[in-house]
Amino acid sequence: MLIDTHCHLNFQAFAKDLDDVVRRAQEAGVEKIIIPGTDLASSKQAVEIAQTYATCYAAVGIHPHHAKDPDLALNDDLRQQLKELLTQPKVVAVGEIGLDYHVYKNTKYENTHITKEYQLKQKQLLELQLELAVIHKLPVILHCRDAHDDMIQTISAFAEATADKSSLGQQISRKHSPPNNYIKPAQVLPGVWHCFGGSTPQLQLIITMGYYVGFDGNITYSSDYSALVAATPLDRLLLETDSPFLTPVPYRGKRNEPGYLPYIAQTVAKYQTTPLSEVIHLSTNNALRLFRLG
Ligand SMILES: [Zn+2]
Numbered sequence: 001m002l003i004d005t006h007c008h009l010n011f012q013a014f015a016k017d018l019d020d021v022v023r024r025a026q027e028a029g030v031e032k033i034i035i036p037g038t039d040l041a042s043s044k045q046a047v048e049i050a051q052t053y054a055t056c057y058a059a060v061g062i063h064p065h066h067a068k069d070p071d072l073a074l075n076d077d078l079r080q081q082l083k084e085l086l087t088q089p090k091v092v093a094v095g096e097i098g099l100d101y102h103v104y105k106n107t108k109y110e111n112t113h114i115t116k117e118y119q120l121k122q123k124q125l126l127e128l129q130l131e132l133a134v135i136h137k138l139p140v141i142l143h144c145r146d147a148h149d150d151m152i153q154t155i156s157a158f159a160e161a162t163a164d165k166s167s168l169g170q171q172i173s174r175k176h177s178p179p180n181n182y183i184k185p186a187q188v189l190p191g192v193w194h195c196f197g198g199s200t201p202q203l204q205l206i207i208t209m210g211y212y213v214g215f216d217g218n219i220t221y222s223s224d225y226s227a228l229v230a231a232t233p234l235d236r237l238l239l240e241t242d243s244p245f246l247t248p249v250p251y252r253g254k255r256n257e258p259g260y261l262p263y264i265a266q267t268v269a270k271y272q273t274t275p276l277s278e279v280i281h282l283s284t285n286n287a288l289r290l291f292r293l294g
């Protein structure tokens with residue numbers, strides 16, 4: 001069994017043939033699919049699809065890109081709307097949330113400059129949702145592009161502040177633990193850094209922080225990702241398609257779908273010089289464990 005841990009079946013690209021896409025995934029051995037939201041509407045759509053198909057699960061969250069939306073107010077009304085979705089059956093994570101400082105050419109928002117103000121709103125939007133993840137005891141699906149150092153800093157600071165407030169922090173301080181008895185941020189806030197594209201030192205840091213790392217079809221395009229994939233311990237690696245984007249070779253150029261996940265698993269096996277069966281077994285166990293899919 002394979003699990004596609006990041007797949008946007010909630011996007012317009014699948015509106016016409018969702019039944020067929022879900023069936024083909026199952027035929028390819030992809031028996032579970034996690035559908036992340038990117039705003040309130042797509043989160044709601046993810047929840048509806050998860051409640052329609054036995055193999056599908058939803059994540060609810062607002063992507064950093066939408067921090068550009070002038071109508072997005074970071075207030076109790078937003079918290080309430082997210083909470084209503086997060087408490088629905090089959091919601092297994094908060095996501096996708098994060099920081100994204102990349103300048104996109106095709107975007108629905110005018111003025112794509114990455115200003116300090118925009119960065120700050122992304123950070124506040126991220127923190128609001130990290131709080132919800134802690135309250136609802138859900139793991140996070142983290143999106144990060146061109147912002148890895150800021151993300152590492154934000155997540156570490158948030159986890160540290162949360163641990164201080166919790167019994168975990170009290171236990172540690174009562175024992176006067178030495179500094180090397182480090183509480184991993186993922187113990188307070190478990191999650192995955194999806195579609196990882198940072199540097200090898202950044203990868204090592206997020207592994208030390210206790211996080212899972214997701215890889216997608218772009219690893220099949222060239223050997224650019226071979227070192228990153230090889231440096232990721234197999235008990236921390238998750239497979240994802242990010243459909244409809246990042247279609248793996250040999251279907252590159254076409255719409256991506258969860259049934260293509262085996263091509264990503266094969267490429268991981270090649271870079272890790274590990275049998276494919278081992279990659280499938282371990283990555284599936286990782287997904288079951290992180291998202292408590294049972
Ligand atoms: Zn993403």
Ligand SMILES: [Zn+2]
Nearest residue numbers: 006036096242
């Ligand atoms: Zn995504």
